[in-house]
Amino acid sequence: MTTTNPGFSRRRFLALGGAVAGSAASGALAVGCSPASSTNTPAATGTGSSAKGVVTVMSQSGEFGPKEAKAASQALGLTVKTVEYDLTKLTAMLASGNPPDVVRGMGATETPYLVARQVAENLDPYFAKSTLIKADDIDPVNDVWRYDGEKQGSGPRYGFAKDYSQDCTIWYNGALFDAAKVTRPSATTPLLLDELLDEGRRLVKRQGAKVSVYGLNPNGLGLFGQLTWMTDLAGGKLTADDLASVDFSTPEAQRALTWYLEYAKAGIGPTVLNPDPNGWDGPTFQAGRMATTLSGYWLGGLFAGDPKSAKVAGFAPAPQFDTGRRVSPCFGATGLWMPKAGKNKDAAWAVMEWYLAGDPAKARASGGWGIPPLKSLQKLMPQKLPYQKQAYDVQMAEKEHFSVTSYTPYVRQDAINAVITRELPKAIKGSTSVGQFADTLNTQINAQLADGKKRLR
C-alpha cells in the first residue's frame, strides 16, 4: 500500500458534485411563528349555504385550523380545508395560479400593498348581499381594509377583521406601580408620553446592571407604526400624501424620534440593543417583569386564565403628546381577504361570513382576545372579572379616538422596519445624532419606496 497525490479523481468529482447540490439547496427555508390568538369555535349549527365545493383557508392553526374547518364544513355544507399561513407558500400558490380561497392578513398594513398588486378581490358585492354583516353594524376599524388607490380608509372593502385592538392602549401591572409608589394610570385621562417615560424610569427594577423588571415597552407591532403614530400626535405626518416618500426630518418626526431614543437610552425596556428573549410581552407580563406595555386590548385575553395577572392587570388609554391631539391607532385588524384568482369565490365568502360574523365570531367576542369587528357583538366582550370590566369601559371610550392611518402600497412594513432596526443601534449609542439618523432613514426608506413604485409601473 502506498500513498499518492493524484489529480482530478472520482472523489474530487463527488466533492464538486456536493458543492453543486449544496448550492441548489440554498433555498431551504424555515417558517417562523408568532403568538396566535385563541379562538373557541363552537359546534356547528348547520345553518347551511347555497355555495358548494371546496374552500381552502390559509390561516394560523390557532385561529382557523382543522377544528374550525370541520365546523365550517358542517355549518355550510362545504368542504373546507386549511393551509398554515406561510408567505412563501402563499407566494408559490399565487404564482402557480392556484391560490387559497381565503387568506389571513393584517388589514392595517397590508391592504394597500395587496390591492396595488391586484391580488385582493373587491368584496363590496359580497358585503352588499350579506345577511350576517350589515353596513350600519360594521365597526369603523374595518375601514383599514378599504383602499381607493390613493388613500386607505375609503374605497372598496378588500377584507374584514376577525377582531382588532387599538394597539397603543396601555396594559399595566398595578402591583408594580404600587410597589414603586407610582400612581396608576388614569382610566379616562391619557398619560403624556413624557410622563410615561418618566414613570418607566421609576418603575424599572435593576439587579446591578441587569434589568429584572421592564418599566415600559412602547415598541408595539413595529417601530415604523409607532413613529408614524407619534409624529401624528405631535401634529405632523411621516408619510407624504402620495404615500411614496417619508420625511423624518420635520420637527414633529424629530420629536417622535427623540422621544424613542430617550426611551432606548434610558434602558428601561426592550430595544434592538436589549431584546426581550420572550419575543413578545405576554410571558414577560405574566412573570411580573413588565410594568407598562403599549400592547392593545387583545393582550387581556391572556389574563383570563391567569388569576395572578388578572389580579394586577389594568388598562389605560393610549398616551399623547402635549399638543392636545389624541389618536388611538390600530396597526393590525387581523382578518381575512380573498385572492382575486380564487376559484370558488361564493363559497369562500360563505366561509368568511360564517367565521367573521357567525357563531365563531360570537365565541371570539366573549374570549377577550380582541374587539369584535361588528358593533352588535361588542356587548359580548368579557366583563366578568374586575380587570375585564375596567378594560371594557376604557376600550369603549377609546373607540372614538380611532382613525385610519394610510400605509404605503409600495413596500412592506417589514422592509421599512428593517431599515430602522439596522440604523437604530448607532443612534441609541450616540454615534449618530437624531438629525443624522433622520437623514439616513429618509435616504434609505425613500430609495426603497422609489424602487417599489417603479416596480408597480
Add this chain to the structure above:
Amino acid sequence: MTSALTEVRRREAPAEAPSADRRKKPPSLRKARTFYLFVAPWIIGFVALTVFPLGYAFWLSLTDSDGLSPRTHFVGFDNYVEIFKDPLTLSSLGKTGLFALVTVPLSILAGLLLAVMLNQPIKGRGLLRGLIYLPAVVPPVGAALTFRLIFDRDAGAANGVLSGLGANPITWLVDPNVRYVLYALVLWGCGGSMIISLAGLQDIPRELLEAAQVDGASYWQSFTRITVPLLSPVILFQVITGVIGSLQSFAPLLLSSGSLSGAGTVPQGNYLYMIHVFAQYFSASRFGYASAMLWMLFAVILLVTLVIIKVSARTVFYTVEPGGQK
C-alpha cells in the same frame, strides 16, 4: 473441468445461433435500459426538484418580481449588476467569508482534537463520544433558541455566571458580541466533525503507526507525518462541506428571531449573505433581486470549491491499493 467446458461453450455459442442473436437487442442496449430504469426516480426528482427550481429562480432573477404582483417586468441582468453596487450585499458577502474562515477551521480542528482524544483507549469513551456528538443532532432551531435564553442579558445563564463572579453583565445578543455567540453556536455542533474524523482515524492501518514507533518516531511525528496525511481526504471533505454550509448559513436568523420576515432585524455583525437573501425575499419582497443573489452564491460556491480542490491537489493524499485502484 467446469471452467474449461464453460469456456468452450462461450467460444462455440456464436456459431450455433448467429441469426437469433442478431434479432435480439445488443447487450449494451439492454444494460442501458436497465440502468436508466433504475436511475429514473432520481433523474425525475433531480429535474423536478432541482433543475426546474433553479431554472425558475434564474427566470425570476431576470425580472423585478415581487412575488405577488402579476405586473412583472423583464429587466435583463440588472439584478446581477446591482449585486456589485449594493453595499449591503457586498458587506454581507464579506462577513460570510470571514464567518467561513473562522468557523470552518475551528470546527474541523476542534472535531479532530476531540477525535484524537476519544480514539485513545480511555475508560467510558463510548459515553463521551455519544455526549459530544449529541449537540450535533439537536435541531438547529432548538439549539438557537437555547442559546438565546442562555445569552439573554437580563435573564440568561451566561450573565448569571458573570454576576456570580462580580462582573458586569454583557449584552451578548447585539453587536458586536453577537458574532461570538454565533461562533459558539456553530462550534457547539463540532461533534459532527468529530465523528467523521474519528471514522477516518480508525481507518488508518495500525501497522503504519507501529512501524513508525519501531523506527523511533515521536507521537507528534507520527501524527503529522502519518495520521494527518492519511486523514487529508477526510479533512478535504469537511472543508468543502463546511465552506458550503457556512456560505449558506442562516443560523444568525434563528439566533435573532427565527422568523423569515425577521431577517431584516438580524444584528449587522451577523448579517450574512443568506440573511440578506432572506431579507430581500421576505421583507423587501424583491424576489428577482434575491434570486439573482442566490445564483451569484451558486457561482461563488462553485468557484470556492474549485479553488479548494486546486489548492488541495498537493496536500491531499489518497490511499492506493497495490493494483493501482484507489
